Amino acid sequence: MANKRVDQPTGTETVGHEWDGIEELDTPMPRWWLWTFYLTIAWALVYVVLYPAWPLIDQGTEGVLGWTSRGQLAKDMTLADQAKRSVGEAIAATDIEKLPGKPELMRQAIAGGRAAFRVHCSQCHGSGAAGSQTLGYPNLNDDDWLWGGDLTSIEYTIANGVRQPEGDDRRQGEMPPFEGVFDTAQLTALAEHVLSLSGKAKPNRVGAQIFADNCTSCHGSNGEGDRAQGAPRLNDAIWLYGGTREDIARQVLRPRVGRMPAWQDKLDPVTIKMLAAYVHSLGGGETAVARGADPAAKVDEQP
Template identity: 70%
Template sequence: MANKRIDEPTGTETVGHEWDGIEELDTPMPRWWLWTLYATIVWGVIYVILYPAWPLINKATEGVLGWSSRGELAEEMSVVDQARTTVREELARIPIERLPENSELFGQAVAGGRSAFQVHCSQCHGSGAAGSQTLGYPNLNDDDWLWGGDLKAIEYTLVNGIRAPGVNDTRMSVMPPFEGAFDADQLTAVTNHVLSLSGKAPSTASGAQLYQDNCSVCHGPAGEGNRELGAPRLNDAIWLYGSSPEQLRAQILNPKMGRMPHWSGRLDPVTIKMLSAYVWSLGGGEEFVEVAEDPAVEVDEEP
């Protein structure tokens, strides 16, 4: 303190110490800086009083306002859950074939279905729903449908599954094995005819006749398929188990028939409806066409 002096060039008092001829000026802090510091101190005291601040053994001080980040999160989640409940209630009420008429609700259904698809369906059909020809999982992005591609048909398939054990209304189709039914030349002829339906090979009269006698009753005379029977279309470029002659011959002799679990009872009806909307929206979905019953046609009902 005894070494303090006034610096002549600046007129400012020094702090009183010197090193190698260098002295430090005791320049006062700017007023605005000091008032900012005082304000932050006051704000800190008020914050400690109002909000959680000091950590304790099992919790923190609660503050007089009773606010907590967990409480705020719970309130936000409650709002989201309420909105989600409202959407699910609307989805439960609307018939699935009418869903595209409400674009906002349909968009919410697709978003929910996309999440459910990643959890329950992507393991087989892939995250992008492209399927796997190697494993026999169908591509859901195209417009080839064994059982129909409108919203009601997709929902029915999800509810009842395909060849699902113990489900009376499951989708069911059976292709008989033709092992031993054809000799080598006949097998080649019918294989080439099937490939000819999509322009992949030339056909012969014998192959066409074998096809008509053994295959057309399910797959159609021109290979157009039959959705009522679950018989695939053969005259396009989409093949579930491969389109090479070797793969086709293997399918004729010992056919592979896939299986999909039923989701009724595993997923609630609204989630199944959202899944149906998502699959339908992937690009291959078809319009629902309601077929009116002909009152003149009598249907014999089983007892």
Template identity: 70%
Template sequence: MVNKRVDQPTGTETVGHEWDGIEELNTPLPRWWLWTFYLTIVFAIGYVIAFPAWPMIDRATTGYLGWSSRGQLAEEMSVADQARASVREQLAQVPIERLSDNSELLQKAVAGGAAAFKVNCVQCHGSGAAGSHELGYPNLNDDDWLWGGDLKTIEYTLTHGIRQPGDEGTRTSAMPPFAGAFNPQQLDALVSHVLSLSGKEKPNAAGASLFADNCAACHGAGGEGNRSLGAPRLNDAIWLRGSSREALKQQILQPRMGVMPHWQGRLDPVTIKMLAAYVHSLGGGEDFVEVAADPEVKVDEQP
């Protein structure tokens, strides 16, 4: 072209374009860049042929290889389902009280139970299983159990619930209301004695007498509780409804009794078993104790 010339400072030919005194140098692209560009074109053509690429009305071109992300996901899900099915079969065959004999299977059960807990239990017990004093949801991380904390007992509680209407096997306990049974001085003395059982206050003789006459039949003379009745232990520092004097007075005068739904029929037995394993693993789980002295005596939880 007529306008082409060689730029003197660089020794490079111009492309012949000039605007306001500015000219463009005819500098060719590096060879490696060109070959890379050509390779991307070849790759793009190969990809369009081999994989789904062109969208249509209700689907996309299938591609020569027949691959799809949905198909790959389905395969991976199938493999995972098969692995879970194998674990579930093993769990179904192992009695829950023997689950701790197989540490690997127990670990898998705990992992499955953790997932089930997030779906079914966090609404009441919280994501960290700490419960709530205000609402009466127990903390599952401590070692205080109304009915027992071994694997079999936890499984039973999950299966039948607490005060679940319509379930003959449900855990049931009822503390009678003592409204009108004590005058204010007697109520204060009784509360002081209950608090003294866990070292929160000094002993109170009048309160001890009232406790022996009205409370010891269920809670024990020393406040040790009674798991066969679901009567809570009073001589530790763990309280379901709070440990303030006001909270104790309210519970004595007008007891608040919670309800936990049963999970049989909602969850399959293996999932309940995994849930029991997870709850047991939170920190307060107890060893299973088998009573064999009398053949008529059935398996029982720890005292």
């Protein structure tokens, strides 16, 4: 204290000690900073009284307001469950073909379907629903549908599955094997003709005749397919198992057929309806009018 003095240039008293000729000024804190500091102390004391603050052996102090983060989470979860239940009830009460007429409900159905798709469907169709030609899982983003791409058809597919061993509601269309029916030249000509239907090769008479004799009853004379039988279009260059000559020849000889489980045994009707809305929204969804079919008809989508 005896060493304190007033610094002449600044008019501020020093703290009273010196090191290597350097002295420290005893500059007071700004008033606004000091009062802010006091307010934070007061706020901390009030917070300790009102809210949980001190940890104890098995829980913290509750505070006089009785608020806890766990209690708040429980409230939020309850509200979320109520909102989810309300949306689910609205979706359940709406016929699926009428969902597009209710944009907000359709948006919520698509959002719910997107979440369900990631859990139940992405393992086969991929997270982006692009499928896999290597494994025979179809791309759900395009506009090619084996059994129909309107909301009702997609819902029916998801619920009942495709090529399941049990149940009359499952779609069972399969292509018969032609192994031993054609020689190598005939098989090559047929593959060339199938590619020519989508402009990927030049037409040839031999292949066209073989196609007319063996394939048109299912796939149509121009390769337009037949959804009633589940026979795919061959004139759009969209392939499930690959579109090379070798892939087509292999499919003719030993057809590969995919199976899709019946989700009605595993998922509730609202989740299935939301999945149908999401798949329909991916870009290839159709309307029953555009498809030229009865929206109530039970038709199915290629898995």
